Amino acid sequence: MTDSYTRFANGGFKPLVKKLGLPQPAILRRYKAGSPLTVGPVLVVSDDASAADGDAVAKVLAGWDLDVRRSADLAEGEKLGAVVLVLSGATHPEDVSAAVLTVGGTLRKLAGNGRVVAVSRAPEDGDAPALAATRAGVEGLVRSLGKELRGGSTANGVQLTDGAAVDSVSAVATLRFFLSAKSAYVDGQILPVGPSDASGQIDWDQPLAGKVAVVTGAARGIGAAIARTMARDGAKVVVVDVPPAGEALSAVANSVNGVALQLDVTADDAADKILAAAKPLGGLDILVHNAGITRDKLLANMKADRWDSVIAVNLASQLRINERLLEAGVEGLRIVSLASTSGIAGNKGQTNYGYSKAGVIGHTAATAPLVAAAGGTANAVAPGFIETEMTARIPFATRSVARMLPSLAQGGEPVDIAEAICFLASDPAAGVNGRTLRVCGQHLVGK
Amino acid sequence: MASSIPTTREAVIIGGNRIPFSRAGKKYVRTSNQDMFTAALEGLVARFGLQGELLGEVVGGAVLKNSRNFNLIRESVLGSSLAPATPAYDLQQACGTGLEAAIAVTNKIKLGQIESAVAGGTDTISDAPIAVGDNLRRALLQASHARSTGDRIKALLPVLGHPKWLAPETPDTGEPRTGLSMGEHQALTTAKWGISREAQDEIALKSHQNLHRAWEEGFFDDLVTPFRGLSRDDNVRGDTSAEKLAKLKPVFGKSLTGDDGAPLPATMTAGNSTPLTDGASAVLFSSRDWAEERDLPVLAKFVDAETAGVDFVHGHEGLLMAPAAAVPRLLTRNGLTLEDIDFFEIHEAFASTVLTTLAAWEDEDYCRDELGLPGAFGKVDRSRLNVNGSSLAAGHPFAATGGRIVATAAKLVHAKAAETGSPARALISVCAAGGLGVTALVESA
Numbered sequence: 005m006t007d008s009y010t011r012f013a014n015g016g017f018k019p020l021v022k023k024l025g026l027p028q029p030a031i032l033r034r035y036k037a038g039s040p041l042t043v044g045p046v047l048v049v050s051d052d053a054s055a056a057d058g059d060a061v062a063k064v065l066a067g068w069d070l071d072v073r074r075s076a077d078l079a080e081g082e083k084l085g086a087v088v089l090v091l092s093g094a095t096h097p098e099d100v101s102a103a104v105l106t107v108g109g110t111l112r113k114l115a116g117n118g119r120v121v122a123v124s125r126a127p128e129d130g131d132a133p134a135l136a137a138t139r140a141g142v143e144g145l146v147r148s149l150g151k152e153l154r155g156g157s158t159a160n161g162v163q164l165t166d167g168a169a170v171d172s173v174s175a176v177a178t179l180r181f182f183l184s185a186k187s188a189y190v191d192g193q194i195l196p197v198g199p200s201d202a203s204g205q206i207d208w209d210q211p212l213a214g215k216v217a218v219v220t221g222a223a224r225g226i227g228a229a230i231a232r233t234m235a236r237d238g239a240k241v242v243v244v245d246v247p248p249a250g251e252a253l254s255a256v257a258n259s260v261n262g263v264a265l266q267l268d269v270t271a272d273d274a275a276d277k278i279l280a281a282a283k284p285l286g287g288l289d290i291l292v293h294n295a296g297i298t299r300d301k302l303l304a305n306m307k308a309d310r311w312d313s314v315i316a317v318n319l320a321s322q323l324r325i326n327e328r329l330l331e332a333g334v335e336g337l338r339i340v341s342l343a344s345t346s347g348i349a350g351n352k353g354q355t356n357y358g359y360s361k362a363g364v365i366g367h368t369a370a371t372a373p374l375v376a377a378a379g380g381t382a383n384a385v386a387p388g389f390i391e392t393e394m395t396a397r398i399p400f401a402t403r404s405v406a407r408m409l410p411s412l413a414q415g416g417e418p419v420d421i422a423e424a425i426c427f428l429a430s431d432p433a434a435g436v437n438g439r440t441l442r443v444c445g446q447h448l449v450g451k
Numbered sequence: 452m453a454s455s456i457p458t459t460r461e462a463v464i465i466g467g468n469r470i471p472f473s474r475a476g477k478k479y480v481r482t483s484n485q486d487m488f489t490a491a492l493e494g495l496v497a498r499f500g501l502q503g504e505l506l507g508e509v510v511g512g513a514v515l516k517n518s519r520n521f522n523l524i525r526e527s528v529l530g531s532s533l534a535p536a537t538p539a540y541d542l543q544q545a546c547g548t549g550l551e552a553a554i555a556v557t558n559k560i561k562l563g564q565i566e567s568a569v570a571g572g573t574d575t576i577s578d579a580p581i582a583v584g585d586n587l588r589r590a591l592l593q594a595s596h597a598r599s600t601g602d603r604i605k606a607l608l609p610v611l612g613h614p615k616w617l618a619p620e621t622p623d624t625g626e627p628r629t630g631l632s633m634g635e636h637q638a639l640t641t642a643k644w645g646i647s648r649e650a651q652d653e654i655a656l657k658s659h660q661n662l663h664r665a666w667e668e669g670f671f672d673d674l675v676t677p678f679r680g681l682s683r684d685d686n687v688r689g690d691t692s693a694e695k696l697a698k699l700k701p702v703f704g705k706s707l708t709g710d711d712g713a714p715l716p717a718t719m720t721a722g723n724s725t726p727l728t729d730g731a732s733a734v735l736f737s738s739r740d741w742a743e744e745r746d747l748p749v750l751a752k753f754v755d756a757e758t759a760g761v762d763f764v765h766g767h768e769g770l771l772m773a774p775a776a777a778v779p780r781l782l783t784r785n786g787l788t789l790e791d792i793d794f795f796e797i798h799e800a801f802a803s804t805v806l807t808t809l810a811a812w813e814d815e816d817y818c819r820d821e822l823g824l825p826g827a828f829g830k831v832d833r834s835r836l837n838v839n840g841s842s843l844a845a846g847h848p849f850a851a852t853g854g855r856i857v858a859t860a861a862k863l864v865h866a867k868a869a870e871t872g873s874p875a876r877a878l879i880s881v882c883a884a885g886g887l888g889v890t891a892l893v894e895s896a
Contacts, residue, residue, distance in 0.1 A: 240500075247672045248682040251490075254497035258532040264497035266672045284746035285500065 007391060007407060010414050029407075029414035030156030032188040033117035035423060037209065037236075041184050043115045044085030045071035051103040054093035057170040061090050061123060061179070064171050068180070068208075076110050083115035086183050091124045092170050096134045097141055104145065116155035121182045122146050123175070126165045126196050143194050150192030150446045151411050158182075158191040158412075158446075168199040173206070174435025180208070181427045189388075189420035191411050192446035200435035201379075211430040213238030216285045218278050220269050221295030223249035225392040226342070228256045229418030230292055230425055235260035237426050240285040244269065244278065244295070269295045269321040275328030288334055290429040293322040293341040293364075298394070300353040311356045318360035319367075326371055326382075337380035338429045341368055342421075343440050345388045345447045361386070365440045372438030381437040383428045388444025391415040410445030461739050462557035463749045463896050467858025468495035469732035470678035471685065472846040475576035478681045479729040484513045484520055487678070487731035488527040488573040491854075494676030495569065495733045496532045499747060505534040507565025510552040511572045511733070512543040514849035517580040523573075546800065547758070547889035548572045549732060549853020550881050554756040554891065556736055566741040570857075572850025573731035587616040626884065628764045633771070633884060634801070638704025638719055640769030641803040644810045648718040652696040654802035655723040655843045662840025663689030670839055674858050686726055686846040696722040723802035728846030732854030734861075739896075749896045751861035751877075756891040757781035763886040768821070771804045773888025774880040775811040776821070779828050781890050787876070789829035794863045794877035796856045799842040804882055838863065853881055853889070860893045868895030 010029040013021045021028055033043065046065050050058025058074075065072045065088070078084065089107050094100050107120065114120070124142040131139065142161055149159040160182040168175055174197045181187050182195075207213055217234045221227040222243035231243045241262035245253040250266045257264035265281040267274055282288040296318045299310035322341055329337060346354050347361025364384055371382040389395060389406040395415070398406065407415045424443045427433055470490050473479050479487065488511060496502055511524045520526075525539040544551040549572035556568035583591070587610060594606040610616055625632045641651075665671060666683055675683075701717030702724065709715050742749050759777035761768035774797070782788060789812065797805045811817050812828040819826060839859055842852055860877035867875035877893045 247669070247675075248677055250494070250676040250682065251678055251680075254494045254676050257497035257500075258493060258502055261500070261502040262497075263500040264494075264676075266676070268669075271669070280748075 007415060009404065009407070027408050027413040028154070029412065030116060030154070032156045032412070032414075033185045034188050034417070034419065035185040039185070041068060041070060041180070042085030042119060043117050044083050045073050046086045046088060046183070047073045047076060047084050047110060048088045048090065049076070049103050049106050050090035051094050051100050053095060053099055054090045057092045057123070058090040060169070060171040061088055064176050064179075076106055078113055082113070084110055084113050084118060085115055086119035086121065087114065088179070089120065089122045090170065091122060091142060092164060094124070094138050097138050100138065100141075111153070114153070114157055116157065117185070117188075118153075118155070118157040119183050120149060120153065120157070120159040121179055122159070122161040123170055123179065124161060124163055126163045128165070146194055147192045147446075153411070156188070156412065158187065160187065160190060160192070161194040163194050163196045165196045166198045168197055168435060172199055172435065173202045173432050174198065174200040177206070177427070177430065177432035178436065186423035186427065188423075189412065189416035189445050190424060190441070190443050193442050195436060195441055196439060198435040198437065202431050202434040206432050207238075210238035211432065212290070212426060215239040215289040215429075216242070216282050216287060217290035217292065217429065218242040218244060218282055218288060219292040219294055220244040222256055223253040225394060226387065226390060226418040226421050227294040229422040230294055231256055231260050231262065233419060233422035233426050234290070234429075235262065237430070239290065242278070242281045242285065269325065270316045272324070274321065275325040275332070278325065279329070279332060279334075288329070289336065290338045290340070291325070291329070292425055292429070293325070293339065295321070296342055298354065298357050300357065302353055303355045306356065314356040314360050318357070319363045322364065323367055326367070330374055333378060334380070335378050337375055337378065339371065339375060339380065339382040340425045340428050341382070341384045343368070343384040343386040345386050345442060345444050348386060348442070349447065368440060369438040376437055381428070381434060383436060383438065384440040385421055385424045385428065386440050386442045386444065387416065387421045388442065388447045389415045390418060390421060392418055409448045412445035414445065416443060416445055459561035460563065461896075462560035462736055462753045463739055463742055464751045464753055464857065464861040464893065465735040465737055465742055465747050466495075466498060466750060467674055467732065467734040467854060467861070468498055469675055469851065469855055469858070470494070470730055471675055471681045471683050472728050472730035472848055472851070473681055473685050474846060475727040475729060477685060478679055479575060480577045482575065482679060482729065483578050484516065484523055484573045484575050484731070485527050485530070487575065487729065488523065488571065488733070489530045490676070490678050491571060491573065491731040491733040492527055492531040492533065492569065495735055497676070498673065499735060502532040503534050506537045506567045506569060508556055508559065509533070509537055509539040509569040510542055510556050511570060512541045512548045512552065512850050513573050514543065514545055514548060515574055515576070515579045517578070543850070544889065545883035545885055545887060546798070546847070546849045546852060547881050547883035547887055548850035549855075550756075550857065550879060550889045550891060551758070551853070553734060553736070553753060553853060553857050554889070557753040560736060560738050567735070567737040569733050569735055571731065571733035571854040572852075574848035574850045575729040576727040577729050581619045584616050584618065584620055586613065590616070626770065632703070634703035634719060634724060636763065636770035637801045637803055638707060638717070640772060640807050641718060641801075642704060642707050642715050643769065644807045646718065646803045646806045646810070648697075648716070650806055651718055651723040651802035652693060654799065654805055655696055656691060656693055658799055658837060658840045658843035659688050659691045661838055662687045662844035665839035670862070674862065684845045686728065687840070687844045696720070719801060719803060723843065725800055725842045725847040728848045730846065730848035730851045732851040732858070734854045734857050750865040751893045752896045753857075754892040754894050755781060755785055756889070757784070758890070759888045761886040761888075768886070769807065770884070770886055771800055771882035772807065772811065773886055774882050774890055775808045775888070777888045777890040778878065778880055779812070779818075779822055779824060781892055782878070785892060789831055791876060792878045793835060793867055793875040794838060794860060795831050795836045796841065796860045796877055796879045797837060798847075798852055798856065798881040799837065800847065800882050802843060805836070808880070856881070857891070857893065864893060864895040
């Protein structure tokens with residue numbers, strides 16, 4: 005549900021809100037099956053050194069039946085749905101100015117819920133200083149542009165690593181995710197994408213068809229949304245939550261034609277129970293570590309049980325389960341863990357939670373090469389302020405401020421987290437590994 | 452296996468689900484039998500991913516029913532996530548309802564008439580029917596058949612003259628033929644067998660301790676789905692003690708006398724008798740093929756069953772003693788003795804029901820004269836008795852008890868067989884009103 009201020013600011017008071025200089029959160033466009041990928045034509049802009057890559061990107065976009073433009077000249081009143089800025093071939097900071105300024109010239113013609121996506125290369129060891137600067141600079145550009153865009157539009161970046169081609173499967177899938185309504189609450193983010201073996205026909209409507217996914221903490225909130233979105237994308241889902249949450253859990257399971265597993269993820273045999281539950285459906289393909297708790301206290305007042313229970317549920321359980329799954333040799337396992345912006349930017353009263361969530365980002369990076377050996381990936385998603393039962397308990401004033409802080413000036417929906425997770429768990433995203441993707445509407449602080 | 456059992460295919464137990472049992476008048480006050488059974492079904496569907504599945508049959512019932520519950524199980528199926536084409540019917544055999552439903556569906560599976568089924572039951576004291584007296588009921592029926600307003604008024608006039616007719620009839624658990632409550636009946640049997648208060652309290656204490664331990668160990672994590680904010684049976688008291696139980700005042704058998712006319716001690720209390728309870732349970736059965744095709748776990752086989760009745764009306768036998776007769780027939784037919792049983796699941800209608808049954812099997816004269824056995828049937832190893840608690844602790848929503856026990860027994864034998872590598876067996880025994888006993892044999896698969 006859109007929060008009440010966003011409804012107010014988009015209702016009859018819209019002109020007043022604008023005049024008073026109040027925050028103007030937009031109604032974000034979210035994914036609906038069958039609706040167009042973008043809200044209008046897509047302009048592809050590249051610097052001279054990236055012309056071939058620009059053509060390759062344009063060709064991919066045309067293959068999706070998008071109205072692809074290579075020139076910024078628009079008809080009177082015409083609006084762009086998205087701008088893709090291809091800088092992957094640039095080698096010197098001075099090379100990119102023409103392309104960047106061209107994009108700047110189009111921003112007033114970008115429709116609401118429009119998209120700007122930069123495609124560039126990650127700085128790598130051994131880069132000449134100028135090349136490193138050229139590549140690193142894109143991140144600062146994207147993050148700043150995210151803060152300038154209005155009307156629910158976002159700026160994000162596909163950052164190619166390890167020589168991945170601009171039209172390689174994972175690069176294309178990431179570009180598509182950023183262009184689409186599925187990334188509604190992802191803003192100002194750079195996602196590194198490597199080469200992948202993923203191939204074959206991609207079913208963009210059912211990217212998880214035939215997969216078996218296990219989602220922990222799925223009785224309500226973000227977990228339930230993940231389960232529903234996974235099922236929408238074609239996965240068979242095992243939903244997991246602690247036994248006392250069983251009533252809500254079984255309702256979620258029955259709503260997605262899935263299986264309910266009442267399990268405390270901190271149990272020693274949790275991984276084996278998860279494997280056993282996934283077996284009748286065809287065996288585990290995707291594991292989403294979503295179960296998490298908060299036990300907020302200032303560190304000065306922190307008791308052992310509050311610290312320990314948060315670490316046990318949010319972090320240690322994930323480590324234990326991953327370790328066991330690696331032992332069991334699950335092929336092609338896709339792990340997505342829930343981190344948090346609290347683990348990136350920190351949050352007063354959440355030393356325990358912040359530790360656990362930063363820990364998740366850490367173990368995700370370390371687990372990535374281990375699962376990659378068996379064709380899998382491990383990634384994390386870091387939600388910002390999301391409208392859930394849990395955050396509804398935050399005092400009104402604090403909650404209202406939390407909503408206004410991100411560039412998108414509103415809280416996200418559980419489905420926004422779910423979309424990012426489904427993308428990371430999909431076959432075409434195989435080249436994204438060890439990363440933490442923030443879904444925070446571009447939270448004010450933190451990288 | 453004795454050769455007298457015709458060869459049929461196996462019926463297996465895949466798993467079960469129940470809602471936590473709740474003492475009457477507490478958590479499920481505004482909850483109907485249909486709500487509860489539907490919830491038990493929905494939890495089962497969720498546990499095994501049966502959404503949209505066309506099952507062979509769903510069978511169950513309730514002992515206390517409102518008249519609108521005439522097609523209770525079918526209505527519950529229609530309100531569930533199962534395929535609406537799944538057939539269903541109601542069955543009722545007092546407290547034996549749940550287990551008899553299991554017998555009914557497994558027999559169909561064994562015969563190849565169906566591949567899969569759910570058996571279970573539900574009961575509520577909190578939403579029990581309240582009927583009007585026969586006089587008022589007749590007047591109302593006559594009025595409803597009347598053709599004119601005049602006739603209608605004429606039919607209803609006598610009600611005005613008899614305000615007492617308006618008093619409702621509350622449900623009664625007394626035996627229709629004797630007028631005695633079940634507790635008073637059991638008090639007679641308890642006295643006949645000389646069962647002590649201490650022995651009964653010990654059974655009750657063990658029941659609470661065992662059930663509490665099983666909950667703590669997570670035994671019910673895949674057998675129970677929370678309902679209406681309740682996530683555990685609310686009758687179980689892990690902290691009860693022999694001292695606390697000993698303090699309770701007797702409630703049944705307070706005016707019994709011995710052969711010499713001297714008063715007998717009353718031994719049955721609220722602590723060693725089951726409380727009135729609300730709840731529902733459901734168990735998933737199938738052929739082995741059906742389970743294997745779906746890669747569903749097979750916990751146990753539902754091997755065989757036996758029911759019995761006794762003549763309690765003329766005082767020859769105790770109301771709840773029929774299982775004592777059924778079990779020897781069941782085990783003998785299967786070539787087994789009490790020593791071959793790893794788990795005894797004997798429904799605790801009252802602690803003394805369990806004890807009088809065990810005493811009967813140990814009594815040479817009784818076994819010879821009443822059961823036609825050559826001698827004493829045998830002794831039940833107490834360490835194998837209701838190891839994860841029974842009705843005294845869990846409560847006893849009449850028709851739901853059978854499903855609770857079958858699922859528990861199946862999980863117990865499965866775990867034991869996995870641990871020891873050899874087959875494990877459970878004997879289930881449920882006594883019921885009307886002098887009935889329903890028993891079954893479950894073996895690890």
